[in-house]
Amino acid sequence: RPGRRKAGKERLHGSIAHQLGVEIVSGRHQPGDILSNEIEFSERLQVSRSAYREAVRILAAKGLVESRPRVGTRVTEMNRWNLLDPDVLAWFFEAEPARALVEGLFELRMIVEPAAAALAAERRTGAQVEAMREALQIMERAGLKSEAGQSADRDFHQLVLDATGNAPLASLASTIGAGVRWTTFYKSRKHKLPPDPMPEHWAVFDAIAAGDAGGARQAMDVLVANSRAQAADALEDR
Amino acid sequence: RPGRRKAGKERLHGSIAHQLGVEIVSGRHQPGDILSNEIEFSERLQVSRSAYREAVRILAAKGLVESRPRVGTRVTEMNRWNLLDPDVLAWFFEAEPARALVEGLFELRMIVEPAAAALAAERRTGAQVEAMREALQIMERAGLKSEAGQSADRDFHQLVLDATGNAPLASLASTIGAGVRWTTFYKSRKHKLPPDPMPEHWAVFDAIAAGDAGGARQAMDVLVANSRAQAADALEDR
DNA sequence: GAGCGTCTATTTGTCTGAGTAATATTCGCT
DNA sequence: AGCGAATATTACTCAGACAAATAGACGCTC
16 A cells, blocks of 8 residues: 555556556666566565556557566567557656657647648538537637646547548547647746637638638648647757 | 467467457447456356456557446447557458448548658658668569568558658558558459559659659659559449 | 477466455435 | 435455466487
């Protein structure tokens, strides 16, 4: 009972996976490193072997480690990691993520989200348009500093991706959502308060509502580019 | 010891996760369904509770199920699934994947790969160019019907993504690679033999080697579009 | 001395059975 | 009818044993 780390609502195996995951993505355990054997490791963590093993299964499912008899559990090469797994990404952001990763994620956003906005403009239903409007209104009222505002922001982007009717594309949302969360977090630490992002959001909305694919692409491009610029500023600061 | 399914080199927990994963993505277990409790399920499968539990941890790590005390293990809604997880995708393709999923994946390829090719053209190193050339030469010699040829095809696409220097983007490769594999599989079943894809591949290569971003984007666009068209044909057949 | 099969020790993998913790449901009380 | 406590069900955690796989050492053969 020595206060397991981050013991929120996570189970024991989950919190161990969490802890180990962070230690891996932050470089505390390098690729190629072999973790101590199950018995030793579980004893050091003061948990049963089963709990530890279930944690390892979780990490293995995300590509972070690989277990083999007689060898042990080895941290895999980074190119085998499932970087688009929501948990893995969250673990990256928990420890300070490498600059290259953040830039890579925004580059991916710049590729995917404008294209998604264009598809959404062509395929969105009326109900989806209304849901988007509502999200933006909440966002406008609550402001980006509040939890409700940030949540509405994420909802909006998720709604756009859902409106594409493309499940794999929408699946990127959780990934990208994590990036957005991180950005807004660091934004709030900056003295120079960021420009109001609402006009850009409404521009995206208007184009999607009007069924204007090209306009939606352009508007989303502007939106993500600004977000990216602010993240770049935040990266400068440290 | 009643011949576990797909008992290749997978461990017991892995093969159970595999089997259950396929049953879930193929709709045999619908979202919202609750799996029988651990004791009953593990007894039905004739395995220990630990093996079954580790399998469930794997599925939970990929977002397919969710376990809670007093409720059981429930299949989650599809929008929570990690569709970009290589295993999940492989499970989809093992059972016949829904038409919408295949189309969605190709749509995603059409968005991502041309953009990636453009980035690769700007950033590739000399060594990467040589590796790409080699892959295409192997592909040319071995032909697409052989395992070596298909492997070289995958290598080429992977190399292009690696050359972007963008890790999250490259992480999409395993996903997209799975799609490519599936396409070539069904292509080979079609009577009308598909057009020779080598010229398109060389066009992509030439543009990347020349550092021509726009040309690389265009060439990759053509390549993926053709692949998509062939997949569409294959979908027609069934 | 080189190559090849065998043997062994180490590690993960699997099994069993017990007890704990969390929580949806039920029941009784107000 | 609403609310609070008891209950039953389920996953969760633990402990200890045995099985299977395999990297590396060893010894044998030629």
